[in-house]
Amino acid sequence: MAQLQKKSMAIETTLILFKTDCVQKNLVGEVLSRYEAEGFNIRGIKMMQLSTELLEEHYAHIADKPFFPNIAQFMQACPVIALALSGENAIARVREILGPTDSTKADKGTIRGDFGVDMMTNICHASDSPENAEAELKRFFREEEIFNY
16 A cells, blocks of 8 residues: 655745844844744844945846835845745745735735835845745855854
8 A cells, every 4th residue: 555655845045134124123033033933944144234236236136227226225224134044945935924025915914914014114035936045145145154953
């Protein structure tokens, strides 16, 4: 008789940026605790002031848009916190817990639904694909700043 096998889930590492609104409103601990409660593991975490060059690279897809200076100003208002988080299907699950980019469309109970304001003032950035997670982790962390334990 064939045994049913549990489908294994991929262990992924993703990037989360705690944006300036999250830091300024003292919500970092609350947001981080929600992810830890879901079983995710911290592999790297640091506070940093974002340079214009780093923001232009990170937001290359919109860096030529007229609204980009507003985003850069917002993201440089104070330091942000970069977080490398791992777990089963981390990329999709992190974004589900976070809620849609537009906080006004986020359900209560999601991070953005509870704390976000709009498209920009939305508490966190989270990688949206394995390819972007890999690129973004390399952009914000040196190899020796991401730990396995």
